[in-house]
Amino acid sequence: MNLAPIILFTYNRLSHTKKTITALQKNELAKDSELFIYSDGGKDENSWNKVNEIRKYLETISGFKNITIIKRETNIGLAENIIEGVTKIVNQYGKIIVLEDDIVTNSYFLNFMNDSLNTYENISKVWHISGWNYPISNENLEDTFLYRTMNCWGWATWKDRWSNYEKNPQKLIESFSKEEIYKFNLDGAINFWEQVEKNLNNQMNTWAIFWYTTIFKNEGLCLNPTQSFVENIGFDGTGTNTGYRNNYSSNLSRINYNIRFENKLKENQIATDRIKLFYRQNNEENKNISFSKNLNKIFALLSTLKISSDKYILYGSGTGMDLVSNFLINNIEFIVDNDIEKHDSYKNGFKIIGLPFFKDFDTNSKIIITVFGRASEIIETLSKEHQIPKDRLISLDIF
Numbered sequence: 001m002n003l004a005p006i007i008l009f010t011y012n013r014l015s016h017t018k019k020t021i022t023a024l025q026k027n028e029l030a031k032d033s034e035l036f037i038y039s040d041g042g043k044d045e046n047s048w049n050k051v052n053e054i055r056k057y058l059e060t061i062s063g064f065k066n067i068t069i070i071k072r073e074t075n076i077g078l079a080e081n082i083i084e085g086v087t088k089i090v091n092q093y094g095k096i097i098v099l100e101d102d103i104v105t106n107s108y109f110l111n112f113m114n115d116s117l118n119t120y121e122n123i124s125k126v127w128h129i130s131g132w133n134y135p136i137s138n139e140n141l142e143d144t145f146l147y148r149t150m151n152c153w154g155w156a157t158w159k160d161r162w163s164n165y166e167k168n169p170q171k172l173i174e175s176f177s178k179e180e181i182y183k184f185n186l187d188g189a190i191n192f193w194e195q196v197e198k199n200l201n202n203q204m205n206t207w208a209i210f211w212y213t214t215i216f217k218n219e220g221l222c223l224n225p226t227q228s229f230v231e232n233i234g235f236d237g238t239g240t241n242t243g244y245r246n247n248y249s250s251n252l253s254r255i256n257y258n259i260r261f262e263n264k265l266k267e268n269q270i271a272t273d274r275i276k277l278f279y280r281q282n283n284e285e286n287k288n289i290s291f292s293k294n295l296n297k298i299f300a301l302l303s304t305l306k307i308s309s310d311k312y313i314l315y316g317s318g319t320g321m322d323l324v325s326n327f328l329i330n331n332i333e334f335i336v337d338n339d340i341e342k343h344d345s346y347k348n349g350f351k352i353i354g355l356p357f358f359k360d361f362d363t364n365s366k367i368i369i370t371v372f373g374r375a376s377e378i379i380e381t382l383s384k385e386h387q388i389p390k391d392r393l394i395s396l397d398i399f
Helices: 014-024 045-058 078-093 109-120 167-175 180-184 194-202 209-217 267-281 293-305 319-327 355-361 375-386
Strands: 006-010 034-039 065-071 095-098 103-105 124-130 144-147 156-157 221-225 228-233 310-315 330-338 345-349 350-354 365-369 393-395
Touching: 006 014, 006 078, 014 045, 014 095, 034 045, 045 065, 045 103, 045 228, 065 209, 065 221, 078 095, 095 103, 095 109, 103 393, 109 124, 109 221, 144 267, 144 319, 167 194, 180 209, 194 330, 267 293, 267 319, 293 319, 310 319, 310 393, 330 355, 350 355, 350 375, 365 375
Parallel strands: 006 034, 006 095, 034 065, 124 221, 310 330, 310 365, 330 350, 365 393
Antiparallel strands: 095 156, 103 228, 124 156, 144 221, 345 350
């Protein structure tokens, strides 16, 4: 097998770097792979002391076909270090596997990356290989899936795709339409676009969001494993662009490697819907959603409803409706809301009917209660005061 070179970016975190390299050495393909390590320089005396400690350690490592250490003489920052390093190595080898110093890999990570690179090399629709996936339910999902968004926690690509990379926030803001921004933001589930704006305003200096915009502009897709091959250990406050988070944790206990690759060259809607729900239920503005601990059960129920050709009416036009309508977008007839002032208005493209007028529009389809935490109360009201049979009412309050 023609193995892709590995490029690793380090700065001043010795403990993280050791864990990352130790895990990588345990990959069976490590001994046949070339490793390039880009060590960024320090910002001050203290950080230079830490950088020099790491460089001493890097001189001692083994377990790879060849190891090349590139020592930056100044601190150029993570973004420029990655952009320059990836560009140089991928131009030289035609493909590349990329890691940062806080990405711990499963022992089959290199197998997955190299197999993926070889499988999709000549399939121009696929631009990026990710080693990580969100902690979502894998029910009704294959080993891999295609998805619009780029994940940078252990990734790979090819020279012909990376050659399109462009970091130009002003140009993007001038060229992206509102509809494109909405789609870019996973149909409103997460505000990725603000990173473009913050780079323009010098509030951030990042690289990854511009790889995503590049892929998005070219209508590319990204391959993801259903079960992660990496774990990010950088959410301890030590990273350049990370804070303290544990809701992105991964389980690396994959016992064997037997991957079947996605052959449908389109975005997997089930996976995409689950990722949207993952972001929404982790959004600080939506802490009131009480079903987070039962999310997999919600996924299972909505997936079952989606597979059928049945149509549904949604009760409630708040946050819960946003979540469910994104998941069941092709199965929804209209929305019913108790607030009469919302009657005859629209949300997410669906017409809202005020509850007092519901009988004039009723199609006898089943009604999904999207007001989380109050389903029992609402079911009783609809049944007693509006004579709607309980067997038409579906609750998502699964406890």
